[in-house]
Amino acid sequence: MTTRHAVVSGASIAGLSAAFWLRRAGWEVTVLERATAFRDGGQNVDIRGVGHEVLAKMGLTEAVRAQNTTETGTVFVDGSGEVLVELPSDGPDGATAELEILRGDLARTILRQLPEEVGVDYGDPIAAVRDEADAVTVTTNSGRVLRADLLVIAEGVRSTTRDLLFEGQVDRRALGITMVFGTIPRTADDDSRWRWYTTTGGRQVHLRPDNHGTTRAILACTEAEDPTRLDRTEALARIRDRFSGVGWEAPRILDGFEGSDDVYFDHLTQIRMPAWYRGRVCLAGDAAWCVTPMGGGGASLALVSGYVLAASLSGTGSSSLPTGLAAYEAWMRPLVDDVQQLPRWIKPFAFPRTRLGLALRRAADKALMSPVLAPLTAKFTRIAHTDSALPPIAATGSAR
Ligand SMILES: Cc1cc2nc3c(=O)[nH]c(=O)nc-3n(C[C@H](O)[C@H](O)[C@H](O)COP(=O)(O)OP(=O)(O)OC[C@H]3O[C@@H](n4cnc5c(N)ncnc54)[C@H](O)[C@@H]3O)c2cc1C
Known part of the structure; x- marks a missing residue:
């Protein structure tokens, strides 16, 4: 059988996992980032x-465990930092999961596990794609031409190559929630738990420990306008306005974000497509x-998708590519549907606007953590579970 060639666009969790597993299934792989x-x-x-399961098959469980963020649990706090409720964090699927890692650490860990034959080319993204019966031809910005059997687009939520090739099929559902993530200096008062403060006006403040001697902070709020369209200074100024008077650790976080070089804005948007x-x-x-x-x-689904894609295509010849891709989609879709169908009450519950709303929310939190309702509550963090066995992968290549 001749070696098949895949171009993977995007070198984060999904793209690197796809590259790892396609190589393991015997493909020649080029990654463009x-x-x-x-x-x-x-x-x-x-x-x-x-x-x-996928992480274990990659031989990476211990490497991920070794880079655990050190978070020991999750608590809801009030405006003075007093603990209101402690969330269950025992077992693999607690609010603080057994395997918590920073996104960059996870991506680097997979990157280092790639066999050296997999080339990762930086700074030269796709400019044009010609998808034909016998090959897909990719031209990069610099004019390089790559002819392949498969193109995997793993460019994240705002993928431009997806938008180019799947025009009219991308349903973007903005949830009306902005989240700002950033790294700030650690202080002696920061503890080992994820501390989560919800207040009125649809605003949340989060502090989480990390394994790098710093603290990870999140400001989340209901917001109609997408801050990712603004430049950093303007977006931060808007967040400062939105969080004025919030108290607790918000002023420290806002000041910390000004000096932080990794502030990441997200205007939460679900992507739904009729076919992948x-x-x-x-x-x-x-x-x-x-x-x-x-x-x-999202990271677990991205990791799993690389394996399922390679497994679904392994053992199939070029002529049966559509069958393999259909099998990939059929396996992944139930897992995705499970987390995309958000109950209507979840946003007002998570982001109460009024004092009454906040009081009801706090009473509900206490009830939800009671021994009677705790098993029901645990379902919210039971994600990416399936009764379907992972499809087998035909190991024709070696990935170290
Ligand atoms: C720098 C960064 C920070 C993040 N921080 C957080 C966070 O704090 N909290 C959170 O919940 N999620 C965060 N995410 C998103 C999170 O990683 C994903 O939701 C999840 O892991 C799924 O990963 P993914 O590989 O599908 O997409 P992503 O992790 O978004 O990766 C997409 C990759 O594709 C690259 N890319 C984009 N466009 C192109 C293009 N045209 N050509 C080639 N490459 C392209 C990007 O540079 C990126 O490396 C972050 C993502 C990135 C890239």
Whole structure:
């Protein structure tokens, strides 16, 4: 059998996992990343459900465990930092999962596990794609031409190549929630738990420990306008206005963000598509199905998608590419649907506007953590679980 060639666009969790597993299945793989160097940064992501199995198959469980963020649990606090409620964090699927790692650390760990034959080319993204019966031809910005059997688009929620090739099929559902993530200096009062403060006006403040001697902070609020369209100074000024008078650690976080070089703005947007492939092109990770932090498990789904894609295509010849891609989509879709279907009450519940709303929310939190309702509550963090076994992968290549 001749070696098949895949071009993967995007070198984060989904793209690197696809590259790893396609190589393991015997493909020749070229990865194109828009950034000019490896993209570090990002906050806590967790490995859940079937993500554990894929990580173990990659031989990376212990490497991820060794880079655990050190977070020991999750608590809801009031405006003076007093603990109101402690969330269950025992077992693999607690609010603080057993395997919590920073996004950049996870991406770097997979990158280092790639066999050296997999080339990762930085700073030269796709400019044009010709998808034909016998090959997909990719031309990069610099004019390089790559002829391949498959193009995997793993460019995240705002993927431009997806928008180019799947025009009219991308349903972007903005949830009306902005989240700002950033790294700030650690202080002696920062403890080992994820401290989560919800207040009126649809605003939340979060502090989480990390394993790098700093603190990870999040400001989240209901917001109609997308801050990712603004420049950093303007977006930060808007967030400062939105969080004025909030108290607790908000002023410290706002000041910390001014001096932080990895502030990441997200206007939570689900991506829904009728199909995740067309011809010789397929989508993986957030580019295909962004579930947002409101759904949760985006990193686990991205990790799993690389394995399932390679397994679904392994053992199939070039002529049966559509069958393999259909099998990939059929396996992944139930996991994605499970986290994309958000109940209508979840946003007003998570982001109460009034004092009454906040009081009701706090009473509900106490009830939800009671021994009677705790099993029901645990379902919210049970993500990426499935009764379907992972499809087998035909190991024709070696990935170290
Ligand atoms: C720098 C960074 C920080 C993040 N921080 C957080 C966070 O704090 N909290 C959170 O919940 N999620 C964060 N995310 C998103 C999170 O990583 C994803 O939701 C999840 O892990 C799924 O990963 P993905 O590989 O599908 O997409 P992403 O992790 O978004 O990766 C997409 C990759 O594609 C690259 N790319 C984009 N466009 C192109 C193009 N045209 N050509 C080639 N490459 C392209 C990007 O540079 C990136 O490396 C962050 C993502 C990035 C890239």
